Amino acid sequence: MIPMKTLYDKLWDSHIVHESPGQPALLYVDLHLVHEVTSPQAFEGLRLAGRTVRRPERTFATVDHAIPTLNRDLPFKDPIAAKQVETLRANCKEFGVALYDLDRIEQGIIHVFGPEQGLTQPGMTIVCGDSHTSTHGAFGALAFGIGTSEVEHVLATQTLPQSRAKNLLIRVDGELPFGVTAKDVILGIINRIGTGGGTGHVIEFAGAAIDALSMEGRMTVCNMSIEAGAKAGLIAPDEKTYAYLRDKPFAPKDEEWDRAVEHWRKLPSEPGAQFDRTVKIDAADLEPYVTWGTSPEMSVKISESVPDLADARDDGQKAAFTRAYEYMGVEPSQKIDAVNIDRAFIGSCTNARIEDLRAAARVARGHKVSGRVKAMVVPGSMQIKRQAEDEGLAKVFVDAGFEWRDAGCSMCLAMNDDVLGEGERCASTSNRNFEGRQGRGGRTHLVSPPMAAAAAIAGHFVDVRNWKFNEQ
């Protein structure tokens, strides 16, 4: 009997170019996304070896990490960042790679750009020199982050040697309660399985609560698979996936579209397919989450308090808790909604899509950002920026006192001028609360877009489920 296959098994099997015993399989790469930070040394490697880009038509670049989100018409203040962007321009020109530069409406965070242009499609293998490539798994594509040597490898060969990962199924059953978003789903999952919980596995997210998410929400969930240590995250494609892709610029057209959809419909895991592990989560148990520490697993529900040392699972975690209390300036047993903030950041490849901005604007409408808070909204792409302006969301943010910026990674990793000061505390919709991530000595609390907007207005974390919404 032929064993039933998971979605991951199908993606894997359909991309094997070569296999021999005792060696990793050689997988074909359908789409390679490139940005300025992890590519210069890879292109340089090609040049030194006299190699070319094997499939420039499968390679797409944009700028996002190191670029400013203000005053783009002026020369960069940072000459090293300017050189890095210049280097990408020169490399794309030399090797024939399409670059969506700062002057393009398509420019944006690479993991917002790919889906928005319809480059990301079900059944594909997708790589990028960025760990949050897992985002694209929301379309039922096998997508994972790679290092610069691997970027060079893909540029030269359009393949990657890979070892097969294990299958982990995470089912989120039931209906998400009011005020609980995709961000809370993934923070809740990481809280449960830990930052190493997915190591060696590809996670498939399934269940009624996942099915009910929009494509934007699914991207948020898959985006942070890497924070659970997983190789990749996946969600089976369905009618929502096809509807999202239908009119995107690079989506297949006419009969090609029909053929593609027919193929995509065969991708989902078969009933009875075997997973190496299964984790079940009841959606009704989830609440809005806030991270309190310096690892994405250090989170609590908004109704809870910072954990005590006694709650740590072992000595290693005890030591990590102790260090995190000190770095974050929080006390064990402190109510999380009593924590005041200085900054709010709504943006990043996790939460800067139109739906995220709508959800945050709904909270912000008719309110004012607290006098002690500096808050900013950084759209995921220039296209989203324009759409948000057309929908009146930008005005809601500006009227409330948020800064309204151009698209980029911005303060998610703070490679540009958007940086937390020493000791500043931020409600952030990004993905990593590591020490110094948003600036040396900066304190990051990960939350959903509505929770970040509410915290910006209240000046401290609040339960968005009790918010006073001013509807239009």
Add this chain to the structure above:
Amino acid sequence: MKPFHKHTGSAVPLMRSNIDTDQIIPKQFLKRIERTGYGEFLFYDWRYNSDGSLIQDFVLNDPRYSAASILLAGENFGCGSSREHAPWSLLDHGFCVVIAPRFADIFYNNSFKNGLLLVTLDSADVEWLANEAATEPGKPLTVDLEDCVVTDGQSFTRTFKVDEFRRHCLLDGLDDIGLTLQHEAAITAYEQGRFEAQRNAAV
């Protein structure tokens, strides 16, 4: 890539869990377009105060460990971003081996591609080595990739597991791209759709 067979050196204990690549090399140093020269930025925020002075009680600033070439660390070392600057900075600083109970996936790949050997041992064994390194700084440790053994030449000897293909590449210093290009014909065949049947059968 430089081949790796056997390394003898002293170890420095940095027994924190979840040491992420933002700690290994902070983002402000990722704007350079070179592969070299990152050693001075390794663990920058833990090594230096804001004014650039040394943080005296950070273990890498302890002169007794200045010659260490083996790093001992806690669970999930190298988690976070895909920046290959992390292994570049460790190597440039003079580390040849990292020993920990578990490594993050992308960091693991990046390290082996650059000749940095990552050895996975049980937590208890890493703790034991860390205690030894703390009580007797400079004590030599040998990591042998041919036999897959870590030993202090006295009471401690442990074998470790490493993927056979990665071991082979590291022992011989093989270039991955060169190896893959031996399968050029298969790549071309795949691209020409001669794998159509495979694709269809797979789904």
